[in-house]
Amino acid sequence: MEQLIENKLIKADKAFSVWRKVPFEERQKLIAKAAEILKNNSEKFGRIITTEMNKPISESIAEVEKCALMMNYYADAENILKPEKVESEFAYSEVHYVPKGVILGVMPWNFPFWQVLRFAIPAILAGNTVVLKHASICFGSGNAIEEVLLEAGFPEGIFQNLEVGHKAVKEILEHDAVKGVSLTGSGKAGGEVASIAGLNIKKSLLELGGSDAFIIFEDGDFEAAAKAGAKSRLQNCGQTCTAAKRFIIDEKVEDQFLPVFIEEYKKYEIGDPFNKETKLAGMARPDLADELEAQFNRALENGAEIILPLERVSENEFKPGLIRVKEGNPILKEELFGPLGMVMIAKDAEEALQIANDIPFGLSNSVWTQNKDRQLFFIENLESGTVNINRMTSSDPRFPFGGSKASGYGTELSLHALKEFVTAKTIVGN
Numbered sequence: 001m002e003q004l005i006e007n008k009l010i011k012a013d014k015a016f017s018v019w020r021k022v023p024f025e026e027r028q029k030l031i032a033k034a035a036e037i038l039k040n041n042s043e044k045f046g047r048i049i050t051t052e053m054n055k056p057i058s059e060s061i062a063e064v065e066k067c068a069l070m071m072n073y074y075a076d077a078e079n080i081l082k083p084e085k086v087e088s089e090f091a092y093s094e095v096h097y098v099p100k101g102v103i104l105g106v107m108p109w110n111f112p113f114w115q116v117l118r119f120a121i122p123a124i125l126a127g128n129t130v131v132l133k134h135a136s137i138c139f140g141s142g143n144a145i146e147e148v149l150l151e152a153g154f155p156e157g158i159f160q161n162l163e164v165g166h167k168a169v170k171e172i173l174e175h176d177a178v179k180g181v182s183l184t185g186s187g188k189a190g191g192e193v194a195s196i197a198g199l200n201i202k203k204s205l206l207e208l209g210g211s212d213a214f215i216i217f218e219d220g221d222f223e224a225a226a227k228a229g230a231k232s233r234l235q236n237c238g239q240t241c242t243a244a245k246r247f248i249i250d251e252k253v254e255d256q257f258l259p260v261f262i263e264e265y266k267k268y269e270i271g272d273p274f275n276k277e278t279k280l281a282g283m284a285r286p287d288l289a290d291e292l293e294a295q296f297n298r299a300l301e302n303g304a305e306i307i308l309p310l311e312r313v314s315e316n317e318f319k320p321g322l323i324r325v326k327e328g329n330p331i332l333k334e335e336l337f338g339p340l341g342m343v344m345i346a347k348d349a350e351e352a353l354q355i356a357n358d359i360p361f362g363l364s365n366s367v368w369t370q371n372k373d374r375q376l377f378f379i380e381n382l383e384s385g386t387v388n389i390n391r392m393t394s395s396d397p398r399f400p401f402g403g404s405k406a407s408g409y410g411t412e413l414s415l416h417a418l419k420e421f422v423t424a425k426t427i428v429g430n
Helices: 003-019 024-040 042-053 057-075 114-125 136-152 166-174 187-199 222-238 251-265 286-301 349-357 372-381 415-419
Strands: 092-099 102-106 129-133 159-162 178-184 203-207 212-216 244-250 305-308 321-324 340-346 364-368 386-389 422-429
Touching (some): 003 102, 003 166, 024 042, 024 057, 042 136, 102 166, 114 129, 114 415, 129 136, 166 178, 212 222, 222 244, 222 364, 244 349, 251 305, 251 340, 286 340, 340 349, 349 372, 364 372, 415 422
Parallel strands (some): 102 129, 102 178, 178 203
Antiparallel strands (some): 305 321
16 A cells, blocks of 8 residues: 555545544534535535536536535434434443444545545444545545544544555555445445445445436326436436436327427537536546446337437537336446436336336436326335435435445435434443
């Protein structure tokens, strides 16, 4: 291990020994100050995001502002980590929540501020310290986040950005100072990191891929659903884990809904990412565009039909595509991470549910219907961490966020996240 990285891990461990004793409310004050800095400089930090991964500047600014919103939620949150009294016959009868120590974050490029802070803020508020291994194209974002926290008054060592490649993750995670890891990324990366953590008996939290269903019935609001569906599939150039990727349409309304949806889909035209009116820009890297184009071609080879062609116009830009896919197409077992959507037709609610669940992933699904019984049917039976009724998927600091099946495990956001990287320590006796 490079001496610089070794020194940073030791620094994080020493900072933890002090930080763990700082009162919860004092940590919250620092979080509130950092949120203020982010909000007041959202355009500056948004430009860093757009420069690094091509996100339209309006979306980048919104990402920074959402981080500030989330941080203010935690700055005002109830302290659920206070010792809990347990009724018993013993004089000592309590549960204490003890922070684990240095937590490694392995984070992706698609939301370079949000993904990092969504993990780091509750972990830090719980008394841990954080070291970040960011995506290689987002070191600028990682450094900016570290600078914001230092400017807000966080002691040195509470949050540190490590400019290292993915090959360094194993050695860092195996280091004695590191007590756990949170990863947002691909299933392959998640499996590798979870294996290392497991072999070293360290806690892991995984937020992995998705292929979310967006299910439409005859009593759904077609206009609202079409707008939400196009935005859900194409915001961030389709590079979102929780994006709607499979549009499952009740066969009774295919002819009514699909034209409205296509019309909304076509409104997303490629533009300059630094223009605030732009809704669609290029993908983050040319190799990612290569991969999406290959997936499109494989889907067609296996029977998919083109509704709107995926047209490549530069090394990393596409006119968004839409394909009709039937069950059994191998592409359904993959995640499409770019501006390409899939349309599937179901004969009734039971078949729509079967199609929605018949994939490896289980992140977040959306159902559009006014029928309360049908809503309850999907709420109870969809295999996903989140079910949205008559709205597109979007994370909210107030609600737990996490997946099932190959979409990962563990909880981010909400008060539940505060207990992800703590030990429930039982105190009992006379």
